[in-house]
Amino acid sequence: MERRDCVITENRELADGVFSVSFEAGEAALSARPGMFVHIKCGDSRILRRPISIADARGGEMTVVFEVKGDGTRWLSRRARGGSLDVLGPLGNGFGRMGGRVLAVGGGMGAPPLLFAARTADARVTAVLGFRDGGRIILEDEFRACCDEVYVTTDDGSAGERGTVEAPLGALLARGGYDLIISCGPRPMLTAVARLAASFRVPCRVSLEERMGCGVGACLVCACETARGGAQQMSRVCRDGPVFDAGEVAW
Amino acid sequence: MTADMSVTFAGVRFRNPIVAASGTFGFGREYGELYDISALGGVCVKGLTARARLGNPTPRIAETPMGMLNSVGLQNPGVDAFIANELPDLRRLGVVVIANISGNTASEYGEMAEKLSVARVDMVEVNVSCPNVKRGGMMFGTSPDGVAEVTREVKRRSGVPVMVKLSPNVTDIAEIARAAEDAGADALSLINTIVGMRIDVNTRRPVLRMNTGGLSGPAILPVAVRMVWQVARAVQTPVMGMGGVSRWEDAAEMMLAGASLVGVGTANFSDPHAMTEIIAGLEKYANERGVGRVGELTGGVMEY
Numbered sequence: 001m002e003r004r005d006c007v008i009t010e011n012r013e014l015a016d017g018v019f020s021v022s023f024e025a026g027e028a029a030l031s032a033r034p035g036m037f038v039h040i041k042c043g044d045s046r047i048l049r050r051p052i053s054i055a056d057a058r059g060g061e062m063t064v065v066f067e068v069k070g071d072g073t074r075w076l077s078r079r080a081r082g083g084s085l086d087v088l089g090p091l092g093n094g095f096g097r098m099g100g101r102v103l104a105v106g107g108g109m110g111a112p113p114l115l116f117a118a119r120t121a122d123a124r125v126t127a128v129l130g131f132r133d134g135g136r137i138i139l140e141d142e143f144r145a146c147c148d149e150v151y152v153t154t155d156d157g158s159a160g161e162r163g164t165v166e167a168p169l170g171a172l173l174a175r176g177g178y179d180l181i182i183s184c185g186p187r188p189m190l191t192a193v194a195r196l197a198a199s200f201r202v203p204c205r206v207s208l209e210e211r212m213g214c215g216v217g218a219c220l221v222c223a224c225e226t227a228r229g230g231a232q233q234m235s236r237v238c239r240d241g242p243v244f245d246a247g248e249v250a251w
Numbered sequence: 252m253t254a255d256m257s258v259t260f261a262g263v264r265f266r267n268p269i270v271a272a273s274g275t276f277g278f279g280r281e282y283g284e285l286y287d288i289s290a291l292g293g294v295c296v297k298g299l300t301a302r303a304r305l306g307n308p309t310p311r312i313a314e315t316p317m318g319m320l321n322s323v324g325l326q327n328p329g330v331d332a333f334i335a336n337e338l339p340d341l342r343r344l345g346v347v348v349i350a351n352i353s354g355n356t357a358s359e360y361g362e363m364a365e366k367l368s369v370a371r372v373d374m375v376e377v378n379v380s381c382p383n384v385k386r387g388g389m390m391f392g393t394s395p396d397g398v399a400e401v402t403r404e405v406k407r408r409s410g411v412p413v414m415v416k417l418s419p420n421v422t423d424i425a426e427i428a429r430a431a432e433d434a435g436a437d438a439l440s441l442i443n444t445i446v447g448m449r450i451d452v453n454t455r456r457p458v459l460r461m462n463t464g465g466l467s468g469p470a471i472l473p474v475a476v477r478m479v480w481q482v483a484r485a486v487q488t489p490v491m492g493m494g495g496v497s498r499w500e501d502a503a504e505m506m507l508a509g510a511s512l513v514g515v516g517t518a519n520f521s522d523p524h525a526m527t528e529i530i531a532g533l534e535k536y537a538n539e540r541g542v543g544r545v546g547e548l549t550g551g552v553m554e555y
Contacts, residue, residue: 001284003523047468047521048314072314088523211310213321214520216285218277220297220326221312225305234305234326239281 034117035094100179107185134159254537272516293347318468368410380418395430483509499532
């Protein structure tokens with residue numbers, strides 16, 4: 001991990017209010033692994049950096065995909081190519097080793113880190129991606145380019161299959177043959193994915209989200225209740241995660 | 252001319268006056284991966300309690316204009332685990348170690364101070380000002396009698412200098428400072444965070460799960476400078492000033508107000524290298540102004 005000023009190489013709006021920003025990151029891009037995140041300073045007037053998962057890293061360049069949620073992400077969405085970004089990272093633990101057949105299950109803004117995993121994993125990947133509606137679908141073509149199969153669901157049925165990721169995920173698991181599930185998305189979705197993974201006895205790693213302070217493990221703000229080795233404890237999402245074994249998270 | 256940046260504070264020698272504030276720096280491991288923390292004056296470790304604490308439910312943090320609220324609730328592994336698992340590595344880094352302690356009772360504070368003295372920390376910082384726990388903490392720090400009771404007990408059992416960390420959530424901080432000094436405190440540190448609250452207008456829910464939390468960051472700097480100034484005039488005891496310091500100018504301001512050491516906390520989150528930049532800036536300022544010893548800045552404000 002290190003802090004560096006990075007030159008922005010691209011800023012693209014993928015969907016309404018969802019942006020993909022790429023920047024030169026040198027060594028940081030080389031050490032980035034799927035599931036890790038960067039902590040980005042969003043202007044001088046905001047005290048807290050914004051933790052954003054890495055959507056891709058290649059050739060010394062890194063990409064983050066984020067939704068405008070407030071002042072900080074709005075500021076970030078307005079950065080132009082050629083401008084500079086203060087980036088701390090890469091931080092946290094990623095999805096780890098992936099082999100065989102992997103199921104990548106993403107909900108909304110949980111999809112971007114899974115794309116990085118799907119693109120670089122030495123594995124055959126099936127992606128199941130859920131979104132609120134057709135207008136919010138992102139990165140579908142990119143997933144199709146690197147996955148064996150891609151299933152898309154929308155809550156309102158305006159595109160893909162109607163409903164949540166649970167139905168296709170359940171059907172795929174029943175079909176069998178998967179070695180690992182990796183997942184990122186809203187907490188209720190992760191809870192459902194973890195439950196399905198446990199019932200089909202497939203190892204599952206989930207990427208959690210929590211409001212963060214320092215991003216490096218010092219401030220203990222982004223706590224998450226886990227049971228490691230049987231004992232209840234508060235883990236740090238930034239340092240001990242953001243990717244955890246689903247079995248050790250206190251759902 | 253090269254200024255002497257070292258400061259002797261309550262009998263302890265600090266390489267320079269810049270100290271990591273408790274709760275923002277863990278036990279030094281994480282920032283130690285980013286830079287050599289022996290460059291710092293010292294480190295106040297994350298607040299310790301007699302037994303391990305899991306802390307408060309999340310969300311524990313909220314951003315505010317030029318600041319932030321936190322409500323971590325003293326999550327820590329407990330004093331024994333700190334001594335066994337964290338202190339040896341922190342010692343090896345070669346930085347002054349100040350152990351921050353919180354208790355439910357005065358005797359609990361005393362017991363911790365004794366254990367930590369035996370384990371050879373350089374100093375204890377008595378936290379009577381944590382706003383995020385139900386018992387102990389600020390309950391002691393907001394009355395002169397409470398502060399005096401805890402200070403006396405810690406002094407009785409501590410083998411190392413005792414610094415009492417004061418709460419800004421009081422009517423007259425100078426009165427509290429005098430009570431700590433009269434009870435034997437070797438030093439004072441101030442300010443802890445200011446109690447604050449934010450509400451999400453869409454959900455009508457407080458942003459923090461505990462409803463309220465402690466405000467820190469540049470937003471509180473003027474309050475901290477004022478309180479350091481008031482306290483430094485009221486007592487003989489040396490003062491570590493903190494609250495919103497994020498640039499070397501802020502550190503110089505804190506010293507001019509009367510601080511001998513300057514704590515830096517929230518600024519570490521914005522810029523993990525904030526402290527080393529503050530040290531470099533302060534040294535340059537001292538050199539350019541012909542200040543022989545950085546300690547000459549302490550109390551140097553020319554009041555009207």
